[in-house]
Amino acid sequence: MKSNEFDLLIVGAGPAGSFAAEKLARGGARVALFDGRPEGEPKACGGGVTAKALKAWPHLLNAVGRTVDELEMYSPSGKRLHLRLDEPFAIYSRIAFDSYLRDRAREAGAEVLFEKITARGITRTENGWTLRGRNHCDRAAKVLVGADGANSAIAKKLAGPLEASDMEVAFGYRTPLPDNGEVPTVIAFLPGWVGYAWAFPRLDHISFGIATTQEEFEHKALDDLLWQFIFGYYRQRENLMANIWKNVGDPAAVAIEKNLRATAERYAARIPGLADGTWDRRRACGKGWALLGDAAGFADPVTGEGIYYALRSAELFAEAFLEGCPEEYEQRWRKDFGSELRRASQMRRRFYGNFWGAPFTERMIEFARGHSGIKKVLGDLVAGEQGYVGLKKKLVRRALRPL
DSSP states (O other): OTTTTEEEEEOOOOHHHHHHHHHHHHOOOOOOEOSOOOTTTOOOOEEEOOOOHHOGGGGGGGSEEEEEEEEEEOOTTTEEEEEEEEEEEEEEEEHHHHHHHHHHHHHHHHHEEEEOOGGGGGGETTTEEEEEOOOOOOOEEEEEEOOOOTTTTTHHHHHHOOOOOEEEEEEEEOOOOOSOOOOEEEEEEEESSSSEEEEEOOOSEEEEEEEETTTTTOHHHHHHHHHHHHHHHHHTTOOOOTTTOOOOHHHHHHHHHHHHHHHHHEEEEEEOOOOTHHHHHOOOTTEEEOOHHHHOOOOTTTOOOOOHHHHHHHHHHHHHHTTTOOOOOOOHHIIIIHHHHHHHHHHHHTTEEEETTTTTTHHHHHHHTOOHHHHHHHHHHHHHHHHHHHHHHHHHHHHHHHO
């Protein structure tokens, strides 16, 4: 085999692409992994990795990050719930996490190429595929794998573009750690909007963000809401009484705002959040190609969480390829997690809709504040162990049980 010929070409060195490259290389495949992200530029992502993922792949804990066993949740009206998690999750800088997985792929034998591949650089040939990067050096293989994120050029070329109803938006700011006080991990459901805000402390900064559907996205209004959330977070760290959502205009908020706006780093990204019907007609593989992670649309439509599905889809594809039946990847992902993601699509509006006369997220936190059983269900949901199938019924049953 020539030096520029491989068994597989993987475009995208995020969790999906790097994990697939590692698995495939360890299995004896010759893999070229293309990382087109500028050096030192992190993906726009909260960086949360669920307990379900950490249990499936314990070596992820070797990446430099922060484990979380306590969480604050806020309802749309600002009611606070403190959760002690039976199953801790982790928060990573995506630079550290992605570098860790990419290094493992290289150590396993994958060739890592720091080149950006665009749609123009992808050519289908009689024998497979040829990719041309900016240095104009061609690499060829029989199989092309798209792991290049929600805006995947490969997915658009082979599976077709997604509609606005199939996409979500995440944006936010990276801010300094407070000088005083604790830095809790926070998830707060948005008042009057589909989606939630987060505060994920990392080792040297805090990642704040909002995730919502692309159809509902209004930048100015949501940006204002996010800043209210950020102000509330910092004010509570200073032991000042503050509603997490109502912190604009008073002197304390003005002082905090001036400092944060001067230091915050903004980020934004699109996230797949496939509609119910899209799961039935959209494929993640075909003859000589496959899509992984966000490129395939594999993210939870309710929360936007996609790292578990990135890793699991990479694992399922690598197993199918090494067993000599890559075309079985389609049925394997559908059987493994496809039905759960499809159910999440069906549940998205209901999850953020009304339940017993108030937003479901309001009721969920309200009930959990006074009921240990419901609090346990919420902890399982955060851990990734509680699915959406039967979630409301389970909460109702727990609510009706005696304490």
